[in-house]
Amino acid sequence: MRTFAPILVLALLLCGCARDTAVNLEDLAKRARTGERAAIVRLVELLAAPEGNVAEQAYPAVVAAGAEAVPVLLEQVGTSDRQQREYVIAALGTLKAAQAVVPIGRVLADAKLERRYVAAWALGEIGGAEVVPFLIGALGDASQEVRRYATRALIKVNRAAVGPLVAHLGTAGGESAAGAIRALGDIADPAALDVLLAQAAGPLRAEAFLALGKLRDQKAEAVLVKGLGDSDWRARMNAAMALGPLGGPQAAAALRRTLDDEVHVVREWSARSLEMVSGQPVLYKNSKGEMVRPYNVYH
Amino acid sequence: MGKKGIVWLMMLVLVGLSGCSSEQKAAAPATGGQGRIKGQVVVPLEGVTLFVYKPGSDLYGPAFAISPPTGPDGAFDLELPDGDYVAVARKHKDGTAVGPIVAGDNRSDFIKVSVKGGTVEMTVVAPVKIGDQRRLSGDVAATRTGLAGRIVDSDGKPVEGARVHVYDHVQMSERPKFVSEKTGPDGRYLISLPAGGTYYIAARDKFGGPPKLGDLYGRYDQGTIEPSAVVVREGELLKEINITVTKVW
Numbered sequence: 001m002r003t004f005a006p007i008l009v010l011a012l013l014l015c016g017c018a019r020d021t022a023v024n025l026e027d028l029a030k031r032a033r034t035g036e037r038a039a040i041v042r043l044v045e046l047l048a049a050p051e052g053n054v055a056e057q058a059y060p061a062v063v064a065a066g067a068e069a070v071p072v073l074l075e076q077v078g079t080s081d082r083q084q085r086e087y088v089i090a091a092l093g094t095l096k097a098a099q100a101v102v103p104i105g106r107v108l109a110d111a112k113l114e115r116r117y118v119a120a121w122a123l124g125e126i127g128g129a130e131v132v133p134f135l136i137g138a139l140g141d142a143s144q145e146v147r148r149y150a151t152r153a154l155i156k157v158n159r160a161a162v163g164p165l166v167a168h169l170g171t172a173g174g175e176s177a178a179g180a181i182r183a184l185g186d187i188a189d190p191a192a193l194d195v196l197l198a199q200a201a202g203p204l205r206a207e208a209f210l211a212l213g214k215l216r217d218q219k220a221e222a223v224l225v226k227g228l229g230d231s232d233w234r235a236r237m238n239a240a241m242a243l244g245p246l247g248g249p250q251a252a253a254a255l256r257r258t259l260d261d262e263v264h265v266v267r268e269w270s271a272r273s274l275e276m277v278s279g280q281p282v283l284y285k286n287s288k289g290e291m292v293r294p295y296n297v298y299h
Numbered sequence: 300m301g302k303k304g305i306v307w308l309m310m311l312v313l314v315g316l317s318g319c320s321s322e323q324k325a326a327a328p329a330t331g332g333q334g335r336i337k338g339q340v341v342v343p344l345e346g347v348t349l350f351v352y353k354p355g356s357d358l359y360g361p362a363f364a365i366s367p368p369t370g371p372d373g374a375f376d377l378e379l380p381d382g383d384y385v386a387v388a389r390k391h392k393d394g395t396a397v398g399p400i401v402a403g404d405n406r407s408d409f410i411k412v413s414v415k416g417g418t419v420e421m422t423v424v425a426p427v428k429i430g431d432q433r434r435l436s437g438d439v440a441a442t443r444t445g446l447a448g449r450i451v452d453s454d455g456k457p458v459e460g461a462r463v464h465v466y467d468h469v470q471m472s473e474r475p476k477f478v479s480e481k482t483g484p485d486g487r488y489l490i491s492l493p494a495g496g497t498y499y500i501a502a503r504d505k506f507g508g509p510p511k512l513g514d515l516y517g518r519y520d521q522g523t524i525e526p527s528a529v530v531v532r533e534g535e536l537l538k539e540i541n542i543t544v545t546k547v548w
Contacts, residue, residue, distance in 0.1 A: 115453045
């Protein structure tokens with residue numbers, strides 16, 4: 001009995017603790033749904049809980065409290081606890097709290113903070129023109145994850161981001177410009193055509209080719225046909241990809257020539273796009289030297 | 300204290316623990332809208348979940364709405380905004396809520412349903428799935444062609460127990476063409492591919508089923524709507540194809 005007594009006491013203590021947390025969570029969630037501030041405050045505190053899945057259970061309860069939770073969440077946006085900050089910002093994004101744009105934007109811009117991807121995600125959920133400068137500022141962030149989420153958020157913001165992105169491309173370079181090109185491609189606003197055509201002659205031409213393909217404007221056909229002769233095989237591949245949805249007779253003739261490209265995937269994408277342009281089955285030589293049709297990546 | 304005493308002690312602890320876990324179950328999120336779908340799953344009756352998707356979305360990705368598991372009468376009842384949907388019923392034989400539908404699990408056909416106010420009545424049959432088309436990387440004969448890299452979390456730390464899903468179509472819908480084995484403590488993966496080509500990849504900590512709130516998920520992309528193409532040449536092992544997984548919010 002002496003051996004097992006401490007184990008029993010520990011186990012019962014653990015049970016007691018866990019049950020207490022569970023009961024509180026359930027009760028807190030009910031009270032939070034009625035808008036009780038004290039319950040919401042406690043739930044937001046629990047978003048910092050390191051043990052088990054307490055924070056995971058508290059999070060949906062905070063979100064379920066709706067707009068009543070926003071003032072409490074705003075008080076914790078700048079918390080030094082990265083886990084709590086991540087949950088708080090995610091909740092504000094999910095609740096589309098417009099009043100959170102500036103504080104979340106500050107977190108996004110503070111390179112010392114961890115898990116800032118969620119700030120970019122949340123701004124995309126909130127949307128509107130006010131979030132755009134913060135997101136464009138993040139396109140050149142040192143963190144690849146922040147850049148990815150900022151790009152995606154700008155795409156989600158959509159038309160309101162086009163003008164600022166076009167202006168940004170006039171001066172930006174490197175990763176920041178690449179992110180802007182990708183965002184403009186997916187937004188596919190005709191207003192981006194000229195600035196993307198200008199990028200098609202520069203170091204980011206491979207990105208620009210893909211973006212031009214998404215605009216589906218035949219004014220880009222000549223630039224893309226020229227891109228099929230690029231010295232970089234990735235740029236040739238992207239030009240071939242882009243010509244599929246917008247190409248005409250000029251593109252078809254050029255794609256027939258790149259069916260003989262030295263790089264297998266350039267041949268493959270030339271065949272795929274040529275099928276789209278011509279509506280006819282096209283064979284290309286695969287890496288084993290067999291003449292085959294490209295498989296359909298769009299099914 | 301004899302053996303009987305020890306057994307009683309263990310039972311006391313287990314009862315206490317089970318009481319805790321049952322109380323920690325999260326409540327189902329509330330739904331709202333102008334219409335509802337309700338009905339009965341007749342094969343099997345109990346423990347079936349109805350997943351509702353918007354047309355055109357990934358029918359194996361995050362669902363628009365998910366019903367609670369059916370009870371002994373097989374009934375389900377789900378409120379939805381007006382609109383067109385695709386519903387599918389699924390039940391895992393091991394009782395889990397997530398994961399791929401494999402041989403022995405139940406799943407219905409995809410059912411198109413249109414909600415325009417009022418209630419749409421449905422009767423759903425979810426027969427047992429026979430056969431299993433998914434392929435783990437270990438099922439693919441070792442080739443020199445493949446992908447390798449690391450799966451990390453939002454802190455840049457390696458993620459253990461995650462898998463890489465490889466697709467050959469850009470929508471990344473339906474079943475992945477290949478799935479890696481689980482990553483170890485270093486977060487590294489290695490997946491053999493039968494041939495070079497254009498692939499699209501994602502990583503996640505759960506295997507199959509729609510990613511849910513709190514799951515870790517990440518695509519290999521640069522923020523664009525479509526994932527980035529990973530071009531693997533024949534005989535090439537493409538290295539450092541790293542993927543960051545973040546929580547699904």
